[in-house]
Amino acid sequence: xxYSSFTYILLLILLSSIAGCKTVxxxxxxxxxxxxxxxxxxxxxxxxxxxxxxxxxxxxxNGAILIYHVQMMRDGRLGLRQDKHSQCxxxxxxxxxxxxxxxxxxxxxxxxx
Amino acid sequence: xxxxxxxxGSIAAFLPLAACIPIPTPPHDIGLVPDRTATSALKxxxxxxxxxxxxxxxxxxxxxxxxxxxxxxxxxxxxxxIGGYYSGAMFPASAPHYLCFEFSNDGxxxxxxxxxxxxxxxxxxxxxxxxxxPSEAPxxx
Numbered sequence: 001x002x003y004s005s006f007t008y009i010l011l012l013i014l015l016s017s018i019a020g021c022k023t024v025x026x027x028x029x030x031x032x033x034x035x036x037x038x039x040x041x042x043x044x045x046x047x048x049x050x051x052x053x054x055x056x057x058x059x060x061x062n063g064a065i066l067i068y069h070v071q072m073m074r075d076g077r078l079g080l081r082q083d084k085h086s087q088c089x090x091x092x093x094x095x096x097x098x099x100x101x102x103x104x105x106x107x108x109x110x111x112x113x
Numbered sequence: 114x115x116x117x118x119x120x121x122g123s124i125a126a127f128l129p130l131a132a133c134i135p136i137p138t139p140p141h142d143i144g145l146v147p148d149r150t151a152t153s154a155l156k157x158x159x160x161x162x163x164x165x166x167x168x169x170x171x172x173x174x175x176x177x178x179x180x181x182x183x184x185x186x187x188x189x190x191x192x193x194x195i196g197g198y199y200s201g202a203m204f205p206a207s208a209p210h211y212l213c214f215e216f217s218n219d220g221x222x223x224x225x226x227x228x229x230x231x232x233x234x235x236x237x238x239x240x241x242x243x244x245x246x247p248s249e250a251p252x253x254x
Contacts, residue, residue, distance in 0.1 A: 023146050026168050058171055060179050061220065065163055067171050090170030094163045103167060109145050110170020 026105045039093075044101040049093060053080060057111070066093045069111045078106075088112075135206065137191040143205060146186045147212050152225070160222040165214055173211075174241060181244050184212040190232065208232045213244035 038044060038052065049066070050056075056066035068091040069081040081088050090110030094103045151168045165182060166172075174183040189205040196202070209230040215223045228243050230236065 022144070023148050026148070026151065026170075058175075060166060060175065061162065065166055067166065069171075092167050092170060094167065103163065105167040107168070107170030112171050112173055 022109045026107045026110075039101065039104060041101055041103055046095045046099040046101070049101070064095050064097075066095075067091065067111070068093075070106075072106075081111075134194040134196075135191055136194065138189065140188050140190050142186055143189045143207060144187045147184050152212065155222060155225060157222055157225065162214075162216050162220045162222075165222065169212075172214075174237075174244075176241060176245060180216055182214045182216075183241065183244055185237075185240075186210055186212075188229075206232055209237075209240070211240045211244065213240075213247075215244075 038048065046063075046066075053068055057069045058067040059065070060067075069088050070078045070091045071081050071087050071089055073079045078091060087109070088111040090107040092105045092107060092110075093101055096102045147169050155164060155168070162179065162182070169184055172182040173185040174181070176183070186209075187205070187207040188210050189207040191206045192203055193206055194201060194203045211228040211230070213224070213226050213228055215225075217223050224247070226244075226247060228240050230240060
């Protein structure tokens, strides 16, 4: 292998280490249910969510789907994202016509900054 | 294919610049990238808007009363080093890509398409137009 080839490969390795790519990926909902006991599909009311977490950052289908910007704390619990420089994950909740939570997910890196 | 030719054509345009070294690499995603495995599991006519949001999180754009949702990420085709006088900088030669979803009135998924931008372009208006009017978009996959 010539010097130039070696340099080229070295540069590629360097570039691949610098250029990061994060996959937006949904985490198992049980992860959240286990840590945040009040969030239970089929039971938690939308009103309770709004009282505990405040207004959502994004809302779809006339408020039937809410997205909160959150981050996972060190102890595994969810925290509302305060610092714009910190990691931003999305906590997505879907409510039925009766205002009861039907499904939810935690999407790692799933929010827009 | 047209997008790749356009991209490398743009990179070639940078070659004559002094102290500028373009380093081509195989195309690779950078930034926040939608989970391809999850998006391939979404089914036309079956999956709902909530399925998309639960899987991919917050979209970059929500258009026409949520009829269209768009996610954005970048694909790098190489890197460009610019240097001189003991200093230098490097930046990726990248093109924006968009994942466009269209939903019916009852919230079912009607269409899912990937829109490829060109190198160094950041024409979000063009991508939005292609998402809303796919018949006018030549690069829709």
